[in-house]
Amino acid sequence: MNAFYRNDTDSQTGEVVFAEVARETRTQLPIGGYYTFFFDYDNDGYLDLFCSELSDYEAVLYSKLHGHTRLDRNRPALYRNEGDGSFADMTYQAGLGKSFGSTGAHYGDFDGDGYPDIYLANGGAEMTRLEPDALLLNRRDGTFVDIAAQIGLEQLGKGHGVTFADYDGDGDQDIYVPVGGTYPGDLWKSCLFRNDTSGQHWLALRLVGARSNRDGIGARVRVRAGGRTQYAEVSSGGGFGVNNSLQLEIGLSQAQRIEELEIRWPSGQVNIHRDLAVNRVLEVREGEAPR
Numbered sequence: 026m027n028a029f030y031r032n033d034t035d036s037q038t039g040e041v042v043f044a045e046v047a048r049e050t051r052t053q054l055p056i057g058g059y060y061t062f063f064f065d066y067d068n069d070g071y072l073d074l075f076c077s078e079l080s081d082y083e084a085v086l087y088s089k090l091h092g093h094t095r096l097d098r099n100r101p102a103l104y105r106n107e108g109d110g111s112f113a114d115m116t117y118q119a120g121l122g123k124s125f126g127s128t129g130a131h132y133g134d135f136d137g138d139g140y141p142d143i144y145l146a147n148g149g150a151e152m153t154r155l156e157p158d159a160l161l162l163n164r165r166d167g168t169f170v171d172i173a174a175q176i177g178l179e180q181l182g183k184g185h186g187v188t189f190a191d192y193d194g195d196g197d198q199d200i201y202v203p204v205g206g207t208y209p210g211d212l213w214k215s216c217l218f219r220n221d222t223s224g225q226h227w228l229a230l231r232l233v234g235a236r237s238n239r240d241g242i243g244a245r246v247r248v249r250a251g252g253r254t255q256y257a258e259v260s261s262g263g264g265f266g267v268n269n270s271l272q273l274e275i276g277l278s279q280a281q282r283i284e285e286l287e288i289r290w291p292s293g294q295v296n297i298h299r300d301l302a303v304n305r306v307l308e309v310r311e312g313e314a315p316r
Contacts, residue, residue: 026047026056027052027053027058027076028045028047029046029050029052030046031043049111051104051111051112051114052074052104054114055101056078056098057098057099058076058077059077059130060129060130060131060267061077061264062263063260064132064258065141065255066103068140069108070247072106072258074103075104075130075132076104077145078102079127079128080099080125081126082151082154084124085124087124088123088125092123093122100122100123101121101145102114103116119167121161126148126154126156127145127147128147128149129145129184129202129203129266130144130145130187130267131143131186133200134275135162135198136162136225136276137197137276137277138163138278139255139275140165142160142162142169143161144187144200145159145160146186147159147184148183150208152208152210155181157179157180158173158178158182158184159171160176178200180202182202183204183207184204185205185265185266186264186267186268187267188201188270190274191229191270192219196226196229197220197222197227197274198276199217199218200218200220201216203215203266225277226276226278226280226304227276227303228248228277228304228305228307229272229274229275229305229306230246230257230272230273230309231271231306232259233308233309233310233311234291234292234311235292235310236292236294236312237292237294241271242259242260243259243260243291244258244288244289245288246273246287247285248283248286248287249284250277250283251279251281253280255275257275259273280303281303282303283300283301283303285297285299286298286299286301288309294312296309296311296313301315
Protein backbone atom coordinates (compact mmCIF):
# COMPACT_ATOMS: atom_id res chain seq x y z
CA MET A 26 0.00 0.00 0.00
CA ASN A 27 1.23 3.52 -0.76
CA ALA A 28 2.40 5.96 1.88
CA PHE A 29 1.81 9.72 1.49
CA TYR A 30 3.71 11.91 3.96
CA ARG A 31 2.40 15.46 4.40
CA ASN A 32 4.86 18.08 5.60
CA ASP A 33 3.31 19.67 8.72
CA THR A 34 4.40 21.84 11.62
CA ASP A 35 3.91 20.77 15.22
CA SER A 36 1.56 23.35 16.79
CA GLN A 37 3.30 23.15 20.17
CA THR A 38 7.00 22.87 19.30
CA GLY A 39 7.05 24.50 15.87
CA GLU A 40 9.13 21.60 14.57
CA VAL A 41 8.62 20.12 11.11
CA VAL A 42 6.84 16.76 11.27
CA PHE A 43 5.46 14.42 8.63
CA ALA A 44 1.98 12.92 8.85
CA GLU A 45 1.06 9.78 6.86
CA VAL A 46 -2.15 10.71 4.97
CA ALA A 47 -2.56 8.18 2.14
CA ARG A 48 -5.97 7.05 3.42
CA GLU A 49 -7.04 10.61 4.22
CA THR A 50 -6.08 11.84 0.75
CA ARG A 51 -7.44 8.70 -0.96
CA THR A 52 -4.17 7.85 -2.73
CA GLN A 53 -3.62 4.21 -1.68
CA LEU A 54 -3.40 2.75 -5.22
CA PRO A 55 -1.65 1.31 -7.13
CA ILE A 56 -0.40 -1.67 -5.12
CA GLY A 57 2.74 -2.12 -7.24
CA GLY A 58 3.61 1.56 -7.61
CA TYR A 59 7.02 2.28 -9.12
CA TYR A 60 7.49 5.95 -10.07
CA THR A 61 5.56 8.94 -8.75
CA PHE A 62 5.59 12.60 -9.59
CA PHE A 63 3.55 15.72 -8.95
CA PHE A 64 2.49 17.76 -11.99
CA ASP A 65 -0.38 20.02 -12.95
CA TYR A 66 -1.93 18.01 -15.79
CA ASP A 67 -5.09 20.15 -16.06
CA ASN A 68 -3.50 23.59 -15.55
CA ASP A 69 -5.72 24.62 -12.65
CA GLY A 70 -2.86 25.72 -10.38
CA TYR A 71 -2.91 22.64 -8.11
CA LEU A 72 -0.28 19.91 -8.28
CA ASP A 73 -1.82 16.57 -9.24
CA LEU A 74 -0.22 13.17 -8.63
CA PHE A 75 0.69 10.33 -10.99
CA CYS A 76 1.82 6.90 -9.79
CA SER A 77 3.09 4.38 -12.34
CA GLU A 78 2.55 0.65 -11.92
CA LEU A 79 4.87 -2.28 -12.57
CA SER A 80 2.17 -4.77 -13.55
CA ASP A 81 2.92 -8.46 -14.03
CA TYR A 82 3.43 -9.49 -17.64
CA GLU A 83 0.20 -11.50 -17.87
CA ALA A 84 -1.80 -8.41 -16.83
CA VAL A 85 -0.01 -6.32 -19.47
CA LEU A 86 -0.77 -8.87 -22.21
CA TYR A 87 -4.41 -9.04 -21.12
CA SER A 88 -4.65 -5.26 -21.25
CA LYS A 89 -3.10 -5.16 -24.73
CA LEU A 90 -5.66 -7.69 -25.93
CA HIS A 91 -8.78 -6.27 -24.27
CA GLY A 92 -7.95 -2.55 -23.98
CA HIS A 93 -8.41 -2.38 -20.20
CA THR A 94 -6.89 -3.73 -17.01
CA ARG A 95 -7.81 -7.17 -15.69
CA LEU A 96 -7.75 -6.11 -12.02
CA ASP A 97 -8.14 -2.63 -10.59
CA ARG A 98 -4.86 -2.90 -8.71
CA ASN A 99 -2.96 -3.61 -11.98
CA ARG A 100 -3.00 -0.08 -13.37
CA PRO A 101 -1.35 3.29 -12.78
CA ALA A 102 -3.13 6.03 -10.85
CA LEU A 103 -3.81 9.62 -11.84
CA TYR A 104 -4.99 11.70 -8.89
CA ARG A 105 -6.48 15.14 -9.44
CA ASN A 106 -5.78 17.61 -6.65
CA GLU A 107 -9.14 18.90 -5.41
CA GLY A 108 -7.56 21.92 -3.73
CA ASP A 109 -8.87 21.03 -0.27
CA GLY A 110 -6.23 18.50 0.79
CA SER A 111 -7.88 15.58 -0.99
CA PHE A 112 -7.35 13.89 -4.35
CA ALA A 113 -9.82 12.33 -6.80
CA ASP A 114 -8.84 9.17 -8.69
CA MET A 115 -9.29 10.12 -12.37
CA THR A 116 -7.45 7.14 -13.87
CA TYR A 117 -10.34 5.59 -15.77
CA GLN A 118 -11.88 8.91 -16.79
CA ALA A 119 -8.47 9.90 -18.19
CA GLY A 120 -8.24 6.75 -20.32
CA LEU A 121 -5.41 5.24 -18.23
CA GLY A 122 -7.23 2.21 -16.84
CA LYS A 123 -4.76 -0.17 -18.51
CA SER A 124 -1.86 -2.30 -17.31
CA PHE A 125 1.73 -1.25 -17.99
CA GLY A 126 4.98 -2.78 -16.79
CA SER A 127 6.56 0.63 -16.19
CA THR A 128 10.12 0.73 -14.88
CA GLY A 129 10.52 4.39 -15.79
CA ALA A 130 8.09 7.29 -16.01
CA HIS A 131 8.14 11.07 -16.21
CA TYR A 132 6.35 14.03 -17.71
CA GLY A 133 7.05 16.84 -20.15
CA ASP A 134 5.29 18.92 -22.80
CA PHE A 135 6.18 16.90 -25.89
CA ASP A 136 4.00 18.81 -28.37
CA GLY A 137 4.49 22.30 -26.90
CA ASP A 138 0.80 23.00 -26.30
CA GLY A 139 1.24 23.99 -22.65
CA TYR A 140 -0.13 20.75 -21.17
CA PRO A 141 2.20 18.05 -19.73
CA ASP A 142 2.33 14.64 -21.39
CA ILE A 143 3.57 11.36 -19.81
CA TYR A 144 6.23 8.95 -21.08
CA LEU A 145 6.20 5.40 -19.70
CA ALA A 146 9.38 3.35 -20.16
CA ASN A 147 8.11 -0.22 -19.99
CA GLY A 148 9.44 -3.75 -19.75
CA GLY A 149 10.41 -5.67 -16.62
CA ALA A 150 13.91 -6.64 -15.57
CA GLU A 151 13.54 -10.23 -16.86
CA MET A 152 15.57 -10.88 -20.01
CA THR A 153 12.59 -12.57 -21.66
CA ARG A 154 10.16 -9.70 -21.08
CA LEU A 155 9.64 -7.10 -23.79
CA GLU A 156 6.99 -4.39 -23.76
CA PRO A 157 6.64 -1.27 -25.94
CA ASP A 158 6.98 2.13 -24.31
CA ALA A 159 4.03 4.54 -24.17
CA LEU A 160 3.86 8.27 -24.86
CA LEU A 161 0.61 9.47 -23.31
CA LEU A 162 -0.44 12.68 -25.02
CA ASN A 163 -2.45 15.11 -22.90
CA ARG A 164 -5.54 15.98 -24.94
CA ARG A 165 -6.28 19.06 -22.78
CA ASP A 166 -9.72 17.72 -21.82
CA GLY A 167 -8.61 15.59 -18.87
CA THR A 168 -7.79 12.54 -21.02
CA PHE A 169 -4.61 10.96 -22.40
CA VAL A 170 -3.99 8.84 -25.51
CA ASP A 171 -0.95 6.70 -26.33
CA ILE A 172 0.68 7.96 -29.56
CA ALA A 173 4.03 6.12 -29.27
CA ALA A 174 3.39 3.77 -32.21
CA GLN A 175 1.97 6.61 -34.30
CA ILE A 176 5.15 8.68 -34.12
CA GLY A 177 7.75 5.90 -34.00
CA LEU A 178 8.55 5.84 -30.27
CA GLU A 179 7.14 2.39 -29.51
CA GLN A 180 10.57 0.92 -28.81
CA LEU A 181 10.98 -2.41 -27.05
CA GLY A 182 13.27 -2.47 -24.08
CA LYS A 183 13.57 -2.16 -20.33
CA GLY A 184 13.59 1.53 -19.56
CA HIS A 185 14.95 2.54 -16.16
CA GLY A 186 14.22 6.24 -16.26
CA VAL A 187 12.98 9.08 -18.46
CA THR A 188 14.29 12.60 -19.00
CA PHE A 189 12.63 15.45 -20.91
CA ALA A 190 15.09 18.18 -21.95
CA ASP A 191 15.75 20.44 -24.93
CA TYR A 192 19.25 19.09 -25.66
CA ASP A 193 19.55 20.77 -29.10
CA GLY A 194 18.19 24.18 -28.05
CA ASP A 195 15.41 24.41 -30.65
CA GLY A 196 12.61 25.08 -28.17
CA ASP A 197 10.94 21.67 -27.96
CA GLN A 198 11.54 18.94 -25.41
CA ASP A 199 13.50 15.87 -26.47
CA ILE A 200 13.37 12.55 -24.61
CA TYR A 201 16.19 10.39 -23.24
CA VAL A 202 15.43 6.86 -22.02
CA PRO A 203 18.16 4.86 -20.22
CA VAL A 204 17.53 1.21 -21.06
CA GLY A 205 18.61 -2.21 -19.76
CA GLY A 206 21.56 -3.20 -17.62
CA THR A 207 19.77 -5.14 -14.88
CA TYR A 208 21.58 -8.43 -15.57
CA PRO A 209 25.00 -9.19 -17.08
CA GLY A 210 24.51 -9.65 -20.80
CA ASP A 211 21.56 -7.24 -20.94
CA LEU A 212 22.90 -5.11 -23.78
CA TRP A 213 19.84 -3.06 -24.70
CA LYS A 214 20.98 0.41 -25.73
CA SER A 215 19.67 3.65 -24.26
CA CYS A 216 17.57 5.86 -26.54
CA LEU A 217 17.70 9.57 -27.32
CA PHE A 218 14.66 10.79 -29.24
CA ARG A 219 15.03 14.17 -30.94
CA ASN A 220 11.78 16.09 -31.08
CA ASP A 221 11.16 17.71 -34.48
CA THR A 222 7.86 19.37 -33.60
CA SER A 223 7.60 22.75 -35.35
CA GLY A 224 5.31 25.77 -35.35
CA GLN A 225 4.82 26.07 -31.59
CA HIS A 226 6.12 29.01 -29.57
CA TRP A 227 8.08 28.45 -26.38
CA LEU A 228 9.99 29.90 -23.44
CA ALA A 229 13.06 28.42 -21.74
CA LEU A 230 13.27 29.80 -18.22
CA ARG A 231 16.47 29.61 -16.16
CA LEU A 232 16.04 30.55 -12.52
CA VAL A 233 18.92 31.61 -10.29
CA GLY A 234 18.14 31.77 -6.58
CA ALA A 235 19.57 34.29 -4.13
CA ARG A 236 17.75 33.80 -0.82
CA SER A 237 16.42 30.53 -2.24
CA ASN A 238 18.61 27.65 -3.44
CA ARG A 239 20.79 28.44 -6.45
CA ASP A 240 18.79 26.34 -8.96
CA GLY A 241 15.41 27.58 -7.80
CA ILE A 242 14.21 24.04 -7.04
CA GLY A 243 10.70 24.29 -5.64
CA ALA A 244 9.90 27.57 -7.39
CA ARG A 245 6.36 27.77 -8.79
CA VAL A 246 5.82 29.56 -12.10
CA ARG A 247 2.61 30.91 -13.59
CA VAL A 248 2.58 31.96 -17.25
CA ARG A 249 -0.26 33.85 -18.88
CA ALA A 250 0.04 33.89 -22.67
CA GLY A 251 -2.41 33.80 -25.55
CA GLY A 252 -5.32 34.26 -23.16
CA ARG A 253 -4.46 31.06 -21.29
CA THR A 254 -2.76 30.39 -17.95
CA GLN A 255 -0.43 27.50 -17.23
CA TYR A 256 1.73 26.43 -14.32
CA ALA A 257 5.12 24.79 -13.85
CA GLU A 258 7.47 23.94 -11.00
CA VAL A 259 11.24 23.50 -10.90
CA SER A 260 11.89 19.92 -9.78
CA SER A 261 15.05 17.87 -9.43
CA GLY A 262 13.40 14.60 -10.54
CA GLY A 263 10.87 11.92 -9.73
CA GLY A 264 12.81 8.75 -8.96
CA PHE A 265 15.73 6.56 -9.99
CA GLY A 266 17.05 7.49 -13.47
CA VAL A 267 14.57 10.37 -13.79
CA ASN A 268 15.64 13.99 -13.90
CA ASN A 269 14.20 16.66 -16.18
CA SER A 270 16.16 19.76 -17.13
CA LEU A 271 16.30 22.31 -14.29
CA GLN A 272 15.66 24.87 -17.00
CA LEU A 273 11.88 25.12 -17.36
CA GLU A 274 10.93 24.51 -20.98
CA ILE A 275 7.44 25.91 -21.41
CA GLY A 276 5.33 25.29 -24.50
CA LEU A 277 3.22 28.31 -25.47
CA SER A 278 1.32 26.89 -28.45
CA GLN A 279 0.49 29.83 -30.76
CA ALA A 280 0.86 32.67 -28.24
CA GLN A 281 2.71 35.66 -29.71
CA ARG A 282 3.66 37.34 -26.42
CA ILE A 283 3.84 36.44 -22.76
CA GLU A 284 1.38 38.69 -21.01
CA GLU A 285 2.54 37.89 -17.49
CA LEU A 286 5.18 35.72 -15.85
CA GLU A 287 4.92 35.16 -12.09
CA ILE A 288 7.63 33.35 -10.12
CA ARG A 289 7.06 32.27 -6.52
CA TRP A 290 10.43 31.40 -5.04
CA PRO A 291 10.91 28.95 -2.15
CA SER A 292 11.99 31.89 0.04
CA GLY A 293 8.55 33.50 -0.37
CA GLN A 294 9.84 36.13 -2.80
CA VAL A 295 7.43 36.80 -5.67
CA ASN A 296 8.58 38.28 -8.99
CA ILE A 297 6.11 39.41 -11.65
CA HIS A 298 7.23 40.34 -15.17
CA ARG A 299 4.96 41.49 -17.99
CA ASP A 300 4.95 41.74 -21.79
CA LEU A 301 7.79 39.36 -22.62
CA ALA A 302 8.90 38.01 -26.00
CA VAL A 303 8.50 34.32 -26.85
CA ASN A 304 10.96 31.84 -28.41
CA ARG A 305 13.85 32.79 -26.16
CA VAL A 306 15.97 31.63 -23.24
CA LEU A 307 15.21 33.88 -20.28
CA GLU A 308 17.35 34.01 -17.14
CA VAL A 309 15.70 35.38 -14.02
CA ARG A 310 17.61 36.01 -10.80
CA GLU A 311 15.61 36.10 -7.62
CA GLY A 312 14.45 39.66 -6.96
CA GLU A 313 15.86 41.06 -10.24
CA ALA A 314 14.52 41.94 -13.67
CA PRO A 315 14.81 39.14 -16.29
CA ARG A 316 17.80 39.03 -18.67
